[in-house]
Amino acid sequence: MKKILRSSxxxxxxVVMVLCIIIGLINPVFFSWENLFDLLRxxxxxxxxALGCLIVIVSGGTDVSFATIAIFAVYLASKILIAWxxxxxxxVAFLLSAAIGTVLGLFNGALIAWFRLxxxxxxxxxxxxxxxxxxxxxxxFIINKLPQGILAFGQATLAQVSNANGAxxxxxVSVVIFFGAAVLVWLMMKYTMLGRGIYALGGDRVAAERxxxxxxxxxxxxxxxxxxxxxxxxxxxxxxxxxxxxFDLIGTEMNVIAAVVLGGARITGGRGTVFGTILGVMLVVxxxxxxxxxxIPSYWQRAAIGVLILLGTGITAWQSKRESAxxxxxx
Amino acid sequence: MPDQILxxxxxxxxxxxxxxxxxxxxxxxxxxxxxxxxxxxCGKSTLIKVIAGVVQPDExxxxxxxxxxxxxxxxxxxxxxxxxxxxDFSLFPNLTVAENxxxxxxxxxKKQLVNWRDINRIAREAIAKxxxxxxxxxxxxxxPVADKQIIAICRAISQSxxxxxxxxxxxALTEKEVRALFNVIKTLQREGIAILFVSHKLNEVLExxxxxxxxxxxxxxxxxxxxxxxxxxxxKHMTGREINETNAAxxxxxxxxxxxxxxxxxxxxxxxxADVSFSLAAGEIIGITGLLGSxxxxxxxxxxxxxxxxxxxxxxxxxxxxxxSVQDAVRHGIGYVPEDRLIEGxxxxxxxxxxxxxxxxxxLTRRGLINRTAVGAQIRQxxxxxxxxxxxxxLPVKSLSGGNQQRVVLAKWLAINPKILIMNGxxxxxxxxxxxxxxxxxxxxARQGIGVIIISDDxxxxxxxxxxxxxxxxxxxxxxxxxxxxSEADLxxxxxxxxxxxxxxxxxxxxxxxxxxxx
Numbered sequence: 001m002k003k004i005l006r007s008s009x010x011x012x013x014x015v016v017m018v019l020c021i022i023i024g025l026i027n028p029v030f031f032s033w034e035n036l037f038d039l040l041r042x043x044x045x046x047x048x049x050a051l052g053c054l055i056v057i058v059s060g061g062t063d064v065s066f067a068t069i070a071i072f073a074v075y076l077a078s079k080i081l082i083a084w085x086x087x088x089x090x091x092v093a094f095l096l097s098a099a100i101g102t103v104l105g106l107f108n109g110a111l112i113a114w115f116r117l118x119x120x121x122x123x124x125x126x127x128x129x130x131x132x133x134x135x136x137x138x139x140x141f142i143i144n145k146l147p148q149g150i151l152a153f154g155q156a157t158l159a160q161v162s163n164a165n166g167a168x169x170x171x172x173v174s175v176v177i178f179f180g181a182a183v184l185v186w187l188m189m190k191y192t193m194l195g196r197g198i199y200a201l202g203g204d205r206v207a208a209e210r211x212x213x214x215x216x217x218x219x220x221x222x223x224x225x226x227x228x229x230x231x232x233x234x235x236x237x238x239x240x241x242x243x244x245x246x247f248d249l250i251g252t253e254m255n256v257i258a259a260v261v262l263g264g265a266r267i268t269g270g271r272g273t274v275f276g277t278i279l280g281v282m283l284v285v286x287x288x289x290x291x292x293x294x295x296i297p298s299y300w301q302r303a304a305i306g307v308l309i310l311l312g313t314g315i316t317a318w319q320s321k322r323e324s325a326x327x328x329x330x331x
Numbered sequence: 332m333p334d335q336i337l338x339x340x341x342x343x344x345x346x347x348x349x350x351x352x353x354x355x356x357x358x359x360x361x362x363x364x365x366x367x368x369x370x371x372x373c374g375k376s377t378l379i380k381v382i383a384g385v386v387q388p389d390e391x392x393x394x395x396x397x398x399x400x401x402x403x404x405x406x407x408x409x410x411x412x413x414x415x416x417x418x419d420f421s422l423f424p425n426l427t428v429a430e431n432x433x434x435x436x437x438x439x440x441k442k443q444l445v446n447w448r449d450i451n452r453i454a455r456e457a458i459a460k461x462x463x464x465x466x467x468x469x470x471x472x473x474x475p476v477a478d479k480q481i482i483a484i485c486r487a488i489s490q491s492x493x494x495x496x497x498x499x500x501x502x503a504l505t506e507k508e509v510r511a512l513f514n515v516i517k518t519l520q521r522e523g524i525a526i527l528f529v530s531h532k533l534n535e536v537l538e539x540x541x542x543x544x545x546x547x548x549x550x551x552x553x554x555x556x557x558x559x560x561x562x563x564x565x566x567k568h569m570t571g572r573e574i575n576e577t578n579a580a581x582x583x584x585x586x587x588x589x590x591x592x593x594x595x596x597x598x599x600x601x602x603x604x605a606d607v608s609f610s611l612a613a614g615e616i617i618g619i620t621g622l623l624g625s626x627x628x629x630x631x632x633x634x635x636x637x638x639x640x641x642x643x644x645x646x647x648x649x650x651x652x653x654x655x656s657v658q659d660a661v662r663h664g665i666g667y668v669p670e671d672r673l674i675e676g677x678x679x680x681x682x683x684x685x686x687x688x689x690x691x692x693x694x695l696t697r698r699g700l701i702n703r704t705a706v707g708a709q710i711r712q713x714x715x716x717x718x719x720x721x722x723x724x725x726l727p728v729k730s731l732s733g734g735n736q737q738r739v740v741l742a743k744w745l746a747i748n749p750k751i752l753i754m755n756g757x758x759x760x761x762x763x764x765x766x767x768x769x770x771x772x773x774x775x776x777a778r779q780g781i782g783v784i785i786i787s788d789d790x791x792x793x794x795x796x797x798x799x800x801x802x803x804x805x806x807x808x809x810x811x812x813x814x815x816x817x818s819e820a821d822l823x824x825x826x827x828x829x830x831x832x833x834x835x836x837x838x839x840x841x842x843x844x845x846x847x848x849x850x
Contacts, residue, residue: 191445193437200423200434207421210385211435212406270425 008264011312012279019286027293033161035290037171041240043285045070045249047178047278048233049256050263051185052226054277057260058189059222060202060269061119065108065127066230067253071246072134073101073227074234078244079138081147090149090235098231104130105227106220113219134246143244154239174236181229186274198222202269258305259284262312283308334361335397336412336494336525337382342391344377351377352388353549359494364516364526366536366557369546370569375529378546379496383415384408396493409439412493416500420483424472428465429454432485439490457485460522461515477508484515488524495519496527501535505622506823513539533565547571590649592782593751595634598643603629604806607643611751611782616773618793618814619786620826621803627786628670630803631753634784635667636660647750661690663751666744668737670755670786676740677728684710684724686739691746713742717772734765741772752776755786770796790822802826 024030049066056063077097086092104126111122157170189195197218201208209215238244263280265272284305291301337359344352352374359365369375380386382393384403393400395411422431432454437445454467463481471479480500487495501509516526516539530536536543536557543560545553545568553568591610598607604626611617621627633640636654645652652663660667669676677686687710688695695705710724717738721731728739737757744752757773758766773796777783787793793800794814802809802825810825 193442193445196426196430196434196445197438199426203423203425204421206419207423210383210405210415210417210421212409212438266425270423 008312009273009276009279012263012276012283015308015312016279016283016286019283019290023286023290023293030290030293032163034163034169035293037159037161037169039282039285039289040175041172042289043281044172044174044178044240045233045237046252046256046259046285047281048181048229048236049252050259050277050281051181051274052229053253053256053260054263054265054272054274055185055189055198055222056119056226057257057265057267058202058269058272059198059219060205061112061219061222062257062267063108063123063223063226064120064253064257065104065123065130066226067249067251067256068127068130068134069101069104069227070230070234070237071244071249072104072130072138072234073097073231074238075134075143075244075246076100076138077231077235078143078146078150078238081149082143082145087148090153090239093147093150093153093235094232097235098228101227101229101231101234102224103227105223105225105230108227109220109223112223113216131250138246140246142246144242146238146243150235150239151242153235154242172240174239177232177236181232182274182278189274194218194221199270202266202271204270255284255288255305258309262308267313335359336361336395337527338394339378339382340392340394342378342381342388342393344381344386344388344390346377350549352381354391355546355549355551357544357551357554359525359527361493361525362520362523363542364520364528364540365542365544366540367527367529367544367546368531368533368536368565368569370531373546373569374549375546376498377549379415379498379527379529382408382413382496406439409435409490412491413496414487414490414492414494415496416480416483416487416498418498418500418502420479422471422479422482422486424470426471427467428469428471428474428482429467431471431482432457432489435486436489453489454485457489460488461485461518463511463515477504477511480504480508480512481515484519488519488522492524494525494527496529498529499531500528501530501532506826509535533562536565537562545569591646592648593634594646594649596644596646598630598633598640598645600629600633600638600640600642603633603638604803607803607808609801609808609811611784613750613780613782614777615799616777616783616785616797618797618800619784619803620788620790620793620800620822622826625803626806627803628755629806631667631755631784631786634660634753635665661747664747664749665751665753666747666749668740668744668752668754668757670759676743677736679729680727682725683714683719683721683728683731683739686728687713687724687742687746690743709746713746717742717745718768732765734769737765737769738772741769745776749781751782751784753784753786756789757785757787758789758792766792790819790826794819794822 020030029035049070052066053063074097077093077100080096081093108123108126111117111126112119153173155170156173158173158175160168160170162168189198197208197213200211200213201215201218205215234249237249241248259280260272260277261267261280262283263272263276263278265276287305287308288301291304292298296304335358337357339355339357342352342355343350355374355378357367357378367375367378377386381388381403384405384407387402393403395403395408395413398411400407423434426434429451433450436453437450451467458465458467461481461484465478465481465485471482474482484495500512504512516528519526528536528539537560540557543553543555543557543565544551545565547569552571592613592615593611595610596608599605607630609617619627619630629638632638634645634654636656636659639655645654647663652659654660654663654665678689684706688706691709692701692706695702695709713719714721714724719731719735719738719742721735728736731739754773758769770792773783773785785793785797794817797814800812800814800817800822802812802822812822812825
């Protein structure tokens with residue numbers, strides 16, 4: 001019980017609940033199905049990206065290129081499908097985009113694992129390279145006529161509600177992808193040696209090497225997986241906004257990292273959970289979407305998220321400092 | 332299974348042209364306790380790394396349980412039952428005790444999936460085997476050093492270790508914890524496990540081992556039964572020359588003059604130390620000791636203005652002194668030789684000369700520009716005075732040995748003409764020979780009227796050089812003991828007699844660590 005109270009997931013959950021109650025009290029629309037579906041819809045892409053980002057942060061790294069990879073992958077995949085005049089199932093789009101994402105992710109992984117370069121510098125560099133390459137070699141125009149499969153996927157819903165104005169709001173199928181991915185990542189992180197190896201690597205790299213972990217293999221896997229998830233999230237994003245804009249998504253990586261960190265992942269590595277990350281994503285999505293329900297101008301949302309990050313990480317740091325001071329003098 | 336577990340034959344290894352090992356031989360049999368001793372840089376750690384498969388040898392072979400290897404991978408060594416407990420334990424701070432113990436076991440068995448019930452069972456069995464009590468669910472980063480040591484040992488035996496190599500296992504342990512560790516070692520021996528114990532604490536070496544291997548300059552110089560050695564012969568083989576450790580003991584010079592050079596009264600710093608009072612006279616050497624986390628380093632940092640005290644007074648030469656920053660401390664003539672010279676005391680990549688003048692550059696300028704002649708003169712003066720052994724002061728500091736590096740740190744602070752010199756672990760990682768010379772330098776400084784405070788774990792060092800010793804625990808000064816007539820055994824006893832357990836974590840750095848979270 002004490003452990004639960006001390007965990008940061010508990011704090012995030014508390015903040016999310018309090019925030020929901022406050023917003024709901026001020027504007028009851030918040031508790032409508034319509035708003036819930038809306039929140040889920042806007043959280044899906046951030047959520048999938050956050051799962052990848054969580055794995056990187058747990059391993060002790062920082063990736064800032066996944067948003068670029070996401071849009072690169074879906075943009076190239078869409079171009080290819082259009083060139084093939086392919087109008088079949090969306091699965092092909094997912095496979096293609098995920099494959100492109102994986103290749104780009106492995107490129108990051110190769111630089112990081114083999115050349116032992118700092119992760120943030122590598123991904124800053126590659127994210128710029130990927131973006132430049134996309135604009136130079138693939139194109140700069142928005143694709144408005146997406147393959148039929150992607151469009152159909154974006155319109156498919158699990159449930160629908162109609163609001164007071166008669167507009168129909170649906171819960172997109174891609175929510176399933178997010179929760180499915182979350183369960184898989186959770187199982188991997190908790191019940192496979194690979195997942196425990198990622199925690200171990202984030203805890204102490206030298207110790208991990210001495211224990212006989214294949215650190216290079218693990219790092220390649222991590223960045224490959226991040227690319228894979230980014231590729232998937234790219235298609236989901238395209239299906240929801242019904243176009244592919246090569247200037248989309250880029251810049252959202254900060255929101256994603258914020259969500260993961262708010263969800264209790266330790267930025268220096270070694271700690272973080274899928275559950276916490278989901279809470280962190282909820283927090284960021286609610287802040288981004290619902291402050292408007294309170295009549296708070298959207299420019300304030302960014303500042304509010306920043307304050308939350310400082311508070312969220314600051315409180316725990318301050319607590320541990322106080323605790324160790326108490327240990328020294330009392331015991 | 333053969334009785335011979337390890338046979339190292341004619342092993343050589345060079346790093347960038349420097350020969351770390353030259354034709355080293357070593358054998359270990361079942362249930363044998365052997366100590367490996369030698370000065371810093373003699374090749375001990377390289378040898379361990381080769382045996383563990385972390386470093387590949389250039390020449391020679393390693394035979395494990397009768398199988399000869401030219402190249403060993405870490406995983407081979409583990410499969411052969413070789414377990415190394417490194418000085419830093421190589422534990423995962425973010426994982427629980429149970430997972431740490433079982434991690435390598437699962438890895439070596441190429442498990443893909445994790446069964447948490449198995450993990451707890453493996454950990455429980457290992458802990459029961461050596462008869463200790465640990466909370467399996469606790470995170471390792473929250474535990475004191477002694478527990479980490481036990482966890483590392485449990486991890487080793489859970490993998491059916493045949494040879495456990497311990498690298499300086501007692502460095503951070505209290506006397507009582509060392510006793511407990513020795514008991515564990517004996518238990519392991521009864522199970523037929525061989526122990527290679529690497530240490531520079533000669534008393535411990537003589538006590539625990541049955542056989543001793545001494546290394547010097549990358550060669551093993553002597554090998555034999557422990558009964559055939561004593562302290563003096565160990566030192567002689569390690570250094571290759573006669574060093575009479577006891578002749579260092581001088582009658583410490585008591586301070587003179589009625590006004591103390593430095594007077595601290597009721598100094599407190601919240602969460603770091605409390606109510607510390609002491610005085611230091613000119614020409615006096617006093618010692619401060621205590622376990623890790625006792626507040627001794629924190630006190631030094633306050634005196635030097637890095638983390639100023641928040642209550643109490645400091646007077647220097649009878650006048651109250653306000654020390655709020657390092658600049659204040661330097662202005663009052665206080666110099667500080669930090670605990671970790673590599674990180675805090677030196678610019679490793681820069682030249683020896685630049686390091687020496689780093690603290691006094693401002694005095695060596697003319698109209699804001701650096702006066703090269705004055706700089707050169709100062710560098711020459713200190714390299715000569717302190718016998719810094721180098722072909723050229725232009726070489727980077729990292730090219731020097733530990734003892735010479737420490738002299739550079741000293742030179743930097745002596746160049747500011749300090750009245751008070753605080754030295755934190757002045758001879759940590761310095762070999763026996765340089766140690767005696769550094770002690771000589773310290774005593775010479777005191778003779779010139781500088782007040783010196785030595786903070787150290789090394790009790791003989793304190794007893795040989797100081798006239799009084801302050802014993803700190805949990806942030807307070809427990810006793811102030813005159814060294815005259817005080818024996819090492821007395822001091823050891825007082826240091827740990829009433830200690831229930833060391834305070835967990837060093838408070839100075841724990842602020843950077845975030846709160847525990849379950850993963």
